[in-house]
Amino acid sequence: MGKETVKIGLIGLGTIGSGFAALLKRNNSYISENSGINLELSKVADKDRAKLEAQGFSEELIAGDIREVTENPDLDIVVELIGGLEPAKTFITEALKNGKHIVTANKDLIAMHGKELLNLASEKGLNIYYEASVGGGIPLIRPLKHSLAVDKIYRLVGIVNGTTNYIFTRMAQDNLGLSDALIEAQKLGFAEPDPTNDIEGFDAAYKLMIMSSLAFGSIVERDKLYVEGIGKVTYEDIDYAREIGYAIKLLAIGEKLPEGLALRVHPTLVPFEHPLASVQNELNAVYIEGDAVGEVMLYGRGAGAMPTATSVLADVTEAARSVIFRPNAGVIESSSSQLPLIPIEEMNTRFYLRFLADDRPGVFAALANAFGDEEVSLDMVIQKRRVGNTAEIVLVTHEVKEAAFRKALDKVMSIEAIKPEPSMIRLLS
């Protein structure tokens, strides 16, 4: 089957835009090989032309005017990564009118005007893809649209803002005050210089609006949403919450109740046994409950250039599949390669080992020699309970080739004082 080429225009070469261009370049041949579709970045536009030149785009690729993207008859897909309501909305509208599929990471725009734009796309027989607008690299929009949409979702609870989750994590770990944790987050790039949108919960609110419209099939007005930021939470609260078995998280909560939708964003005590309680640092997760599917949680990096670019590129590939429609075009699954399989003996692992031994002098030395001979180094050796003359020994190795470990184990087991049938379990490294 010949490769078919799909042409892409990109508007906005900021952090995510540059990440997307880099990822497309890096993985293009791999995607083309597996999907049968050749993705070609054909035009790039940014209000800062110097930025484009600095990033090494050729003269031919750089759009002198935005209409060279939005009205370009050669392009199939327009990727909008400038963010904000305007001029993004105008650019997307123009591109749709000119027959282009849209891929965007613009949460504000999709939250506020998604329905209007999706309707325009639908009229034109086109589509808008916005996986990157919520949850960065986490597959979230696509599962809501394609997998969970056949079920009746009645609840979704999300940690969808990495900045505030990082701040709460640091406050809990080191009893930091909110402002100290925020400064740290800013230093690490997990918070913007002006963190208002994150701290006040506005970012989470937009994301909740997008998820709700998919999960509950209902549009929400921004002003009617209850949104409370994290500003009032102190480390004393985090401490007390821990004492009674809870972590504090900024949650975006949506529920479909008989009376209507209950949507809100606010700091929340989450029981430690709930999977969301262990979502740490800048990570995001959304916990979804449906009638038939039960519970599902989707977890990962909610921000960052490369995770977000992955979602943009996945959307571009799906859009390209729409451009070149065949039922299995662009689905990356039936690779013909067969990589060599590494036998378990050649794999490197850490091992946990437990066995019984006579409790007498010289056993530990013999043990140490057996492992030392095969260059198996031990991370931990614990002598556990003793029954009569028998001791139980638990040890954990450093990473070692399995073959070497097994040789050492054979030697250990041949030591007279050591009882047969040890318990051996590998560690996740």
Next chain:
Amino acid sequence: MGKETVKIGLIGLGTIGSGFAALLKRNNSYISENSGINLELSKVADKDRAKLEAQGFSEELIAGDIREVTENPDLDIVVELIGGLEPAKTFITEALKNGKHIVTANKDLIAMHGKELLNLASEKGLNIYYEASVGGGIPLIRPLKHSLAVDKIYRLVGIVNGTTNYIFTRMAQDNLGLSDALIEAQKLGFAEPDPTNDIEGFDAAYKLMIMSSLAFGSIVERDKLYVEGIGKVTYEDIDYAREIGYAIKLLAIGEKLPEGLALRVHPTLVPFEHPLASVQNELNAVYIEGDAVGEVMLYGRGAGAMPTATSVLADVTEAARSVIFRPNAGVIESSSSQLPLIPIEEMNTRFYLRFLADDRPGVFAALANAFGDEEVSLDMVIQKRRVGNTAEIVLVTHEVKEAAFRKALDKVMSIEAIKPEPSMIRLLS
């Protein structure tokens, strides 16, 4: 836009098949309304005809012969839910030759003959969908095929067998032996009467083969895979592991290394801080690491009739979208409804409250009265550290309407002995 009808044949009315038929019936009008595609169950086949009659299928719907499904010119999609290699493989092959898209939950078949069947489908311009073959209701295959496929995945680690995860969870909770935990799992329906496939790791191995072929684009021979069951793990091991900071899980691990693929299934010590360590009971999760996307975890119910049926129905909807191709056909997102939004005052929540009060007689009584008057009942009241004459009080309410709580809070704050600016945080119920 008029509704278009897609006709479905179903082979196999066991637990999952019946669940699928029930879910389709329950959610059909809802799916049709939102996707613009009408799914019609047109033929059902099972070797036990009495079972079909008992489930209330009409004479017209029941296939007298399997060819009434596999060779039926009216059908667009065939759903195979009998499991096992044969006759499932023959049925699917016949259906593909007769131009039908396939949806299946058959992990053994996809693991062993997936490539061959997918190639046949591709030749015919058809596709095979198998979301339900791994991870029950968890969206896993689709994210691997469509979202994460644009990235280079280098590692996936999964808890993909609910039976063994349930057993380990119970062993850890109550120091049960493996056989007692197994009996309990069988009583609750989390383990088969013959649990060999689960206990020995074979079930997890098939699932690993399917995930690996998607994540690494490489076919794996079953015999070359290292598979170790859970039979040798005792509760002493679980105890010691906990002591040194680990949980024990049966993991399916796949890694792409420079030398090739390292694939194995074995019991594994997982550090408590790893998100997989807190996957409890019969739940499943797969932790995936990619170059660009970082880490992603997909979590949910890995088995059970209704979760699995959700995945089957999602696949059927996607297949139907291929039958009636328009870029936005069958994508459930642009609902026109606008459900009423419930104001925060009307929502029921539990509250955490912290404030300072003069440490003198009568304050607690006044507090209790203020809450009592508004029928806010308290779950917990703790008097915390005291500085001079001032005490810090932390309390947690039972679930209460927010408006009632706020009224009570106003009354509490008007008590002279209580200092202003309390800390109030809601609980996740």
